[in-house]
Each structure stands twice: as structure tokens, then as C-alpha cells.
Amino acid sequence: MTKLHAFTVYYVKKARNHRWRCSDVTFWCVDEHLCNQWIQALKELLEMQKSRPKQLLVYINPYGGKRQGKRIYEQKVAPLFSLASISTDVVITEHANHAKDNLFEVNIYKYDGVVCVGGDGMFSEVMHGLIGRIQKDSGIDQNNPKASLVQCNIRIGIIPAGSTDCICYSTVGISDPVTSALHIIVGDCQPLDVSSVHHNNMFLKYSVSLLGYGFYGDILKDSEKKRWMGPMRYDYSGFKTFLSHHYYEGTIAYQPAKHTLGSPRDKDSCRTGCYICKKSEQQLAEQHKDCGLKHEEGEEEWKVIKGKFLAINAVNMSCACPRSPKGLSPAAHLADGSADLILVRKCSRFDFLRYLVRHTNQDDQFDFPFVDVYRVKSFQFTSKLSEDNESNVMDIGKKRFGQFCRDHPACCCNIVNSTWNCDGETLDSSAIEVRVHCQLMKLFARGIEENCKDEAAYSQNSAEQLL
Ligand SMILES: CCCCCCCCCCCCC/C=C/[C@@H](O)[C@H](COP(=O)(O)O)NC(C)=O
Ligand SMILES: Nc1ncnc2c1ncn2[C@@H]1O[C@H](COP(=O)(O)OP(=O)(O)O)[C@@H](O)[C@H]1O
Ligand SMILES: [Ca+2]
Structure with a gap:
């Protein structure tokens, strides 16, 4: 009323x-x-x-x-x-x-x-x-x-x-x-770490999720031809790439991320208000304050690993997605200033399948003798092909790998390089230099x-x- x-x-x-x-x-x-x-x-x-x-x-x-x-x-x-x-x-x-x-x-x-x-x-x-x-x-x-x-x-x-x-x-x-x-x-x-990717003192790309060589690089390259299939193309190319079982020889040099509190094998993952990411934020603020006195990053130790790899994955975040709800590295942090470097060495098809299946269940995908994982703040990769031409991986900045592949006789190009998958886009060089920039952007x-x-x-x- x-x-x-x-x-x-x-x-x-x-x-x-x-x-x-x-x-x-x-x-x-x-x-x-x-x-x-x-x-x-x-x-x-x-x-x-x-x-x-x-x-x-x-x-x-x-x-x-x-x-x-x-x-x-x-x-x-x-x-x-x-x-x-x-x-x-x-x-x-x-x-x-x-x-x-x-x-x-x-x-x-x-x-x-x-x-x-x-x-x-x-x-x-x-x-x-x-x-x-x-x-x-x-x-x-x-x-x-x-x-x-x-x-x-x-x-x-x-x-x-x-x-x-x-x-x-x-x-x-x-x-x-x-x-x-x-x-x-x-x-x-939400602040986010961003990796910069360089080749030969030339900027190539930034990456926030996956930088993958071998398995994920090959899937992406094959799937680009199948865009008309829509999201299904990754299942098709994934299956094909799995069967082809290519491995790639090369050298990785990395600088461990000593500044962060976590490790890739931690049971806890990055969640809202994550204290490990907060700690990195504080360190970053302090660095900005006394930037004049900044310690030379390049001086810190490098570790070098040579081998034959089915996959080399560097992830700045867990890379969880509907396909793999815990992701490629379940304990990776969104904003701690580090990436997890996952090396999957040459192994049998069966073992590689066991590794992949563990991305979809609760089992630990790093608990295999052929899988290694490191938390890093930077790394460099050179394929065996480039290395045969040039020797020292630590000096890749000074050299011209791009030249090598183009000039190489066609006969060897079957055993050649894979490509890098950089957040879903391919990179032109296989030799790359990667550095994580703590909290470079925000979502x-x-x-x-x-x-x-x-x-x-x-x-x-x-x-x-x-x-
Ligand atoms: C039994 C086999 C089980 C297979 C599980 C494999 C785990 C899959 C984990 C996928 C992690 C994907 C990381 C994200 C990559 C995207 O940047 C990229 C591009 O995505 P977009 O097409 O732009 O949405 N996608 C792919 C497949 O390379
Ligand atoms: N109008 C457009 N036509 C063609 N390609 C485009 C267009 N707009 C954006 N792209 C490109 O399409 C690519 C894939 O897009 P994205 O949205 O990530 O879809 P998907 O997840 O299916 O790969 C991106 O790399 C982007 O550069
Ligand atoms: Ca990170």
C-alpha cells in the first residue's frame, strides 16, 4: 500500500x-x-x-x-x-x-x-x-x-x-x-615473474609460463599446422610427438636461485598471500633502495649439465591447466623471482609415459631417476649441434649460432635441433640465454x-x- x-x-x-x-x-x-x-x-x-x-x-x-x-x-x-x-x-x-x-x-x-x-x-x-x-x-x-x-x-x-x-x-x-x-x-x-630470453645479445621474447625445448617445443611446432582443429590439435600433436620419441643433445648452464626460501620438491604450493613471494617482494624493494651498491649477478656460480634430453622445461609458475590441474611444477611460485628448470633425460617410451601420466594424478612427477629439477634465476642452453661449432657455453653471447644451422649441409638437419616453445609461441634460435625478472608485471x-x-x-x- x-x-x-x-x-x-x-x-x-x-x-x-x-x-x-x-x-x-x-x-x-x-x-x-x-x-x-x-x-x-x-x-x-x-x-x-x-x-x-x-x-x-x-x-x-x-x-x-x-x-x-x-x-x-x-x-x-x-x-x-x-x-x-x-x-x-x-x-x-x-x-x-x-x-x-x-x-x-x-x-x-x-x-x-x-x-x-x-x-x-x-x-x-x-x-x-x-x-x-x-x-x-x-x-x-x-x-x-x-x-x-x-x-x-x-x-x-x-x-x-x-x-x-x-x-x-x-x-x-x-x-x-x-x-x-x-x-x-x-x-x-597479483605480481608475476617474467623471464627474458636472449640469443647473441639480441632480445627474443619474454616468458611467464612455459619455456619448453624437446617435447613441448615439438608439440607446438606440429600443432601450429593444425590450427583448424582448435584446442584438439594439442592432443593430436601430443600423441604424435610422444610416438616420435626424439631426444636432443645439449648443454645447460644455470645459476641456482639462492635468494628464495622454497624448493621445487616442496609439498606446499604457491597460494594467495604466499609468504615466499612476499619475501622476494621485500628483497626486491631493498635492492631498489640500494641499487648503487648492487652486487654483480654475473659473478655468482654457474652449474653445467650436459646430456641427452627428451624435454627441457623452464617454468615460472606451476603451469596448471585443465589438462594437468597441478601443473608441470606444482610447487613453483608466481612471484618469487625464480623458475623451475625440469630436465627429462633420455629414457624409454614407457618411462616417459609414466612421467607424463603423473602430471594428471597425485604422484610426484619428479620422483624418477631420469628427471631432475632445479630452482634457478637464470640459465643458458646450447644444443650439441651448435656446440660442435663453438665451444664454450658460458660465452654464448659472443657467438653466432644462428649462422650455423642455416649453413649446415641438409643431410644432418634431421638429427637437428628442436624448437623452444615460449608461452605457446615458437622461438627461432635453439641457443638461448634466460633470466628471471622478479615481479616484472602484475595481473x-x-x-x-x-x-x-x-x-x-x-x-x-x-x-x-x-x-
Ligand atoms: C597421458 C598423457 C598425459 C599428458 C599430460 C601432459 C601435461 C600437460 C601439461 C601442459 C602444460 C602446458 C603449459 C602451457 C603451454 C601453453 O603456453 C601453450 C600455448 O597455449 P595456447 O594455445 O596459447 O592456449 N600450450 C601448449 C600445449 O604448448
Ligand atoms: N586477429 C588475429 N588473427 C590471427 N591471429 C591472431 C589474431 N589475433 C591474435 N592472433 C594470434 O593468435 C595466436 C594464438 O592466440 P590465442 O588467443 O593464444 O589462442 P590459442 O590458445 O588457441 O592458441 C596469438 O599468438 C596471437 O598473436
Ligand atoms: Ca616464479
């Missing part, structure tokens, strides 16, 4: 398996003044949330994964952004490198973040654009492998719409567009949250956050 006044509050509701959903509740009352007071108070509270983005630059790869990027963004993400009063500039990419090139042209500083809708390859492109742009604007030469790179404070949000979506899964705990959109809206921030994420024991009680209590 009486006139009612109302307002609706939208909030995040946590569901199972790290999934977030948007829910709403409407409040009614008869007193108009009281209702307005509530609205005003809530608006002021929201205004105080300084970490929430107001303006975003969005890149959509319409051809990633199952080619659903545009639909996913328009139907699931854009309505949430507008509900949260976020304004967006949207670019639908027309070709590879469109997003990357665009980031060198636009005024990136007017945005609170960049969103990429696509897979790991698309994320990689946006990250290269953003990190490259910041270095350019700061006068840093990316070709110098020893350069101290400038941290990028413009956060990247990943709306998963690719094939593997390992970076999203490893930083959020699930590949789900709505969950990722909500992490962007509430303004989460709209908070790492994987600890599983709650009582999920039912959880969703009723503190788990809700105002939109």
Missing part, C-alpha cells in the same frame, strides 16, 4: 573450485531519505576502493581457442563491466601482433589496466606490448640481457578464450571468463585461494564482496 524505495547491491559469490559468480540483493524500505542515505554511504565506500579499475583497454582475439572470444566478451564480460561502471575501449584484433603493435601507439597511461580475451599466445602478445612499451618509454634497451628492466604497473586481466589457458588457470585456479571478469572488477593484484588476480574445508558455510559467511 505504501510507496517503497529500493536499491540493489551486486556482489561476488564464491562457488566451488575457485569459481566466482555475480549475485544481487535488493533492499526495500518506506523511508525515502533512509534509502538515499544508504545509497550514498555505499557509493562513498566504493569510491574509497582505489585499486578498482575505472578505465580499461580490451583486446579480443576472435580466432583463439574455439573462436568464441568475441561472444564470450560481449555476453559474459561486458555486462559485468558496465554494471561496475567501468568504461572500456575495445579492439578486436585483425591479425597477429595487432595488439602488441597497438600498445606502442596508444596512450596507455590513461588506462587502469589492459584486458586480453584469448589464450596464452594472446596474453603473451599483450604482455610484450606493455613491457616493451614501458622499457621504450624509460629508455631501457631490451637487447641488453643484463639490463634492469622497469616494472610494469599497468595490470593485465586475462579473460580465458584460448586452447590451454594455463596462465589464467595458474593464477586464478580456474579458466572461467566470469570469474576472471570479477577479479578485474574488484581490482585484484588482475590474487593467486589460487586455499581450499575452504566447509564450502557451504563459506558461501554464506564472509565470502561475499560488494560490487
Whole structure:
């Protein structure tokens, strides 16, 4: 009978398996003044949330994964952004490198973040654009492998719409567009280590997830020809590569990561608020403070390993994905300034299969005599082919390996090199120099949250956050 006044509050509701959903509740009352007071108070509270983005630059790869990027963004993400009063500039990419090139042209500083809708390859492109742009604007030469790179404070949000979506899964705990959109809206921030990859004093790429030679390099190379198959191409090429059972000879030199507290065989993994990553953040801040007195990194010890390898994988994060929920290195940290270097030596097909299967169950994939894992802050790799030509792996910077393969007689090229898979894109050189840059960039994420024991009680209590 009486006139009612109302307002609706939208909030995040946590569901199972790290999934977030948007829910709403409407409040009614008869007193108009009281209702307005509530609205005003809530608006002021929201205004105080300084970490929430107001303006975003969005890149959509319409051809990633199952080619659903545009639909996913328009139907699931854009309505949430507008509900949260976020304004967006949207670019639908027309070709590879469109997003990357665009980031060198636009005024990136007017945005609170960049969103990429696509897979790991698309994320990689946006990250290269953003990190490259910041270095350019700061006068840093990316070709110098020893350069101290400038941290990028413009956060990247990943709306998963690719094939593997390992970076999203490893930083959020699930590949789900709505969950990722909500992490962007509430303004989460997760720092991330980035590896730089050089060859011969020339910058090649950055990597945040997997740098893989041998098995994962060969899968990627074969699967690129099968793009029309969509995400299935990795199963097809994976099976084919497994049967081919190629191994590669080479030398690895690495510098152990002595600054971090963890080890790759730890039972605990990196979770929201991880103290090992916090410790690295403190060390980084101290380094920035007394940068004049910085100790020479190059002086520290190098360990050298020669051998025949089925796979060489360097991962900056666990690389968990729906295919392997605990990932390639379950105890790797998102932001500790180190990478886990996994060496799988020549072994039988059966043993290699046992190793692969352990990525999908609870057994320890490092507990094999032919698998070694090291936590490193930098490493170099040279294949046997290049080595025969040039001798000292420690001096790869001075030499010109690229020349060798092209000039080599065709007859030997069957036993040649594999290629590096760098976050889902192939590299042209096999000889590379890699260095981990602690927390070089930031994501709209908070790492994987600890599983709650009582999920039912959880969703009723503190788990809700105002939109
Ligand atoms: C019985 C056999 C079991 C096989 C389990 C093997 C574990 C699979 C672990 C995959 C780790 C993938 C790391 C992520 C790589 C992506 O950057 C890349 C590119 O992803 P994108 O296509 O851009 O989404 N994907 C691949 C397969 O190379
Ligand atoms: N419009 C486009 N046309 C063709 N390729 C594109 C386009 N936009 C982006 N790309 C490239 O597609 C590659 C793969 O995209 P990604 O979104 O990672 O999908 P997937 O996970 O299926 O590999 C990226 O390396 C990116 O550079
Ligand atoms: Ca790391």
C-alpha cells in the first residue's frame, strides 16, 4: 500500500573450485531519505576502493581457442563491466601482433589496466606490448640481457578464450571468463615473474609460463599446422610427438636461485598471500633502495649439465591447466623471482609415459631417476649441434649460432635441433640465454585461494564482496 524505495547491491559469490559468480540483493524500505542515505554511504565506500579499475583497454582475439572470444566478451564480460561502471575501449584484433603493435601507439597511461580475451599466445602478445612499451618509454634497451628492466604497473586481466589457458588457470585456479571478469572488477593484484630470453645479445621474447625445448617445443611446432582443429590439435600433436620419441643433445648452464626460501620438491604450493613471494617482494624493494651498491649477478656460480634430453622445461609458475590441474611444477611460485628448470633425460617410451601420466594424478612427477629439477634465476642452453661449432657455453653471447644451422649441409638437419616453445609461441634460435625478472608485471588476480574445508558455510559467511 505504501510507496517503497529500493536499491540493489551486486556482489561476488564464491562457488566451488575457485569459481566466482555475480549475485544481487535488493533492499526495500518506506523511508525515502533512509534509502538515499544508504545509497550514498555505499557509493562513498566504493569510491574509497582505489585499486578498482575505472578505465580499461580490451583486446579480443576472435580466432583463439574455439573462436568464441568475441561472444564470450560481449555476453559474459561486458555486462559485468558496465554494471561496475567501468568504461572500456575495445579492439578486436585483425591479425597477429595487432595488439602488441597497438600498445606502442596508444596512450596507455590513461588506462587502469589492459584486458586480453584469448589464450596464452594472446596474453603473451599483450604482455610484450606493455613491457616493451614501458622499457621504450624509460629508455631501457631490451637487447641488453643484463639490463634492469622497469616494472610494469599497468595490470593485465586475462579473460580465458584460448586452447590451454594455463596462465589464467595458474593464477586464478580456474579458466572461467566470469570469474576472471570479477577479479578485474574488484581490482585484484597479483605480481608475476617474467623471464627474458636472449640469443647473441639480441632480445627474443619474454616468458611467464612455459619455456619448453624437446617435447613441448615439438608439440607446438606440429600443432601450429593444425590450427583448424582448435584446442584438439594439442592432443593430436601430443600423441604424435610422444610416438616420435626424439631426444636432443645439449648443454645447460644455470645459476641456482639462492635468494628464495622454497624448493621445487616442496609439498606446499604457491597460494594467495604466499609468504615466499612476499619475501622476494621485500628483497626486491631493498635492492631498489640500494641499487648503487648492487652486487654483480654475473659473478655468482654457474652449474653445467650436459646430456641427452627428451624435454627441457623452464617454468615460472606451476603451469596448471585443465589438462594437468597441478601443473608441470606444482610447487613453483608466481612471484618469487625464480623458475623451475625440469630436465627429462633420455629414457624409454614407457618411462616417459609414466612421467607424463603423473602430471594428471597425485604422484610426484619428479620422483624418477631420469628427471631432475632445479630452482634457478637464470640459465643458458646450447644444443650439441651448435656446440660442435663453438665451444664454450658460458660465452654464448659472443657467438653466432644462428649462422650455423642455416649453413649446415641438409643431410644432418634431421638429427637437428628442436624448437623452444615460449608461452605457446615458437622461438627461432635453439641457443638461448634466460633470466628471471622478479615481479616484472602484475595481473588482475590474487593467486589460487586455499581450499575452504566447509564450502557451504563459506558461501554464506564472509565470502561475499560488494560490487
Ligand atoms: C597421458 C598423457 C598425459 C599428458 C599430460 C601432459 C601435461 C600437460 C601439461 C601442459 C602444460 C602446458 C603449459 C602451457 C603451454 C601453453 O603456453 C601453450 C600455448 O597455449 P595456447 O594455445 O596459447 O592456449 N600450450 C601448449 C600445449 O604448448
Ligand atoms: N586477429 C588475429 N588473427 C590471427 N591471429 C591472431 C589474431 N589475433 C591474435 N592472433 C594470434 O593468435 C595466436 C594464438 O592466440 P590465442 O588467443 O593464444 O589462442 P590459442 O590458445 O588457441 O592458441 C596469438 O599468438 C596471437 O598473436
Ligand atoms: Ca616464479
